[in-house]
Amino acid sequence: MNPAVTGALLGLVAGLGLALVATRAVAIRRPRLEDRVLPYVRDLTPARRTTTPAGARSTATLLLGPLLRRAADGVERVVGGAPSVRRRLARSASSLSLHEFRVQQVQWGLVGFAIAAAYGVLRTWTRPSSPLPLLLACVGAFACGVLLRDNRLSAQVRRREAAMLAEFPTVAELLALSVAAGEGPVGALDRVVRRSGGELSRELGDVLARVRTGEPVADAFDRLAATTGLSVVARFAHGIAVAIERGTPLADVLHAQAADVREAGRRELIEQASRKEIAMMVPVVFLVMPTTVLFAFWPGLIGLSLSY
Template sequence: MTVWTQLAYAVVLGGGIAAGLLLVATRVPRWAAPSLARRLAPYLRDVTDPRGVTPVAALPAIAWRRRRDALLARLGGAEALGVRLRQAGWSIDAVSFRGRQVAWAAAGVAIGAAAIIALTVTGRMTPFAGILPVVAGALCAVLCDAHLAAAVARRQRRMHEELPTVLEFVALCLAAGESLRDALRRVGEVGSGVLTDELRRAVLASDTGSNLAEALQEMADGVGLPTLSRATDHIVAALERGAPLAQVLHDQAADAREDAKRTLIEQAGRKEILMLLPLVFLVLPLSVLFAVFPGVVMLRLGIG
C-alpha cells in the first residue's frame, strides 16, 4: 500500500467521522440561554431606535453580509445579474445567486476530490487527474449560470407564446365596456400562465399607488421581451393620446401572431438542417455499406 493510498483512505475515513460528528452536533439541543439584548430587542426596537436594536449575537452575521456585498460590488455585474434573475422569475437576489454558484462550485470540487480518491484507491492515479477538482468546480459554476440562462429563455418563450391570447382577451374585455385596469385584473384572475402573473403584479402595483402606464412599462422592462415591450409602448401611447385601446390591442395581437409564425418558420428551417445530419452521416453510409459489402465479400471468396 503506497503513501497516496493511505492518504486516500485517511481522507475517506476522516471525512466520514467529521460528517457524523457534524450530524450529531446539529441535533444537540442548545443549552445556552439567549442574551439579554436578544430577548429585549423585539420589545425596544420601535421605542429606542427607529433603525432597530441589533443583538450582539447578530453582529458577526451582519459583518459577513457587509463583506459579502462589498465583494460582489467589486466583482461587478450585480445589476445585469439582477435583471437576468428578474427575467427568469426567480425571487432570489444577486448575492444569493452568487452564493448558490459558489455552492455548486464547491460541490464540483468535492466530486473531483472523490474521483481522485477513487482513482488512488484503485491504483489508477495519474498526474493529470490532479486537476479534476478544479475542472469539476469550474464546470459546475458554468452549469449554474447556464441553468439561469435556460430558465430565462424558457420563461421568455412561454411569454412569447401566451402574448397573442392575452392581448385578444384584454381587447375582448375592453370591447365589452370594461376599463383597462379591470380588463387586466380579469385576465390576471382567470389566466394561469407566466404572462398573467406579470399582469397581476402590474395591476397590484397600480392598486397600491403606482400609475398603470408606469407599472406596465416597468413590467415590460423587467421581462425584457421585445414583442411585449412593443405592445406595452403602443398601449401607453394609446392611453396618453386617447386612442381606442381595443383596436390597438387587436393590431398588437395580430402582429404577435405574425411574429410567432415567423419564428416558427425560422425554427423549422434550422430543424430541417439538423435533420439532414443523421441522414448524411448515418443513413447514407449504411446504404453504401449494404450495397458494397456483398460485392467485396464475393470478390474475396472468388465467386463470380
C-alpha cells in the first residue's frame, strides 16, 4: 500500500477516535438531574445538600467511567453481598452508593495490580522467569485491593459506632435536661442537635429532618432503631418512640438509659483492663522469667561440670 494512503487512513482513524472521545466527554459533562433538582429540595440537612459539580470531575474519570462501571458490575457479580454493603454504607454515614463503592473497589484493585505488575517487570529484567506466577500474583494483588477496600469500610463503621457510643451518655443527658425543663421532644431534639456535634448528633439531625418533613416522631425514631448497628442506640430510639406513644415520662427514660450506658462502659473498661493485664504477663512469663532462671542456674551448672 502507498505510504501516503496508509498515513491518510491512520490520520482518519485517529481523527474519528478523537471526535468520539470529545463527543463522549461533552455528553458526560452535562449536569445530572439530581444535581439540578437537589438545591431546590427543602427540609434536608446541610450535609445532604452538597453536590459535586460536573466540571470538578477529572477527565480520566470521565473517559474511563464506562470501563470502571462495567468492571464494578463484574466485581458485584463475583463478590456479592449487596445488602451487607448497603447496611455498612448507611451505618458509616457515607454518601457513596453501592455502585460507587464497587467502583472504588475496582480502583483499589487496579492499584494493587499495578504494584504487582511493576514488581514483576523489574523481576523479569533482573531474572527472567515464567510469566504465569507473575500473572497469578497480579490477580491476587487485585483481589487483595478489592478486599482491602471492603475491610476499610468495616473499620469506618466500627470507628463511627465507637464514637457514637462515647457520645451517647452526654447526648441522652442533654435531651433529658431539655425535656425536664419543659420542652417537647422535637424542641429538645432541635436544641441538642444545634448545641452538639458528632456522629450521634448527625443521626439525630437526620431524625429531626424527617420529623420536619411530616413524619411522626415515633416513626422517625423507630426508623433510627431499625437502621443503626448499635443495640444501645436502638434501645434508646425505641424507648423514646414508646414513651411518646404511651405518654411515659421521657426524662426518666433518658436518665435511666444514660445511666445504663455509663454502667456498661464501666464494665467494658474493667474487662479490657483484665485482658490487658493478662497480655502484659505474656512477656514476663516467656521472656523475663526464663532469662532470670538461666542467669540463676547457669553458674551452678558450670561449677558442677567443672567438678566432675
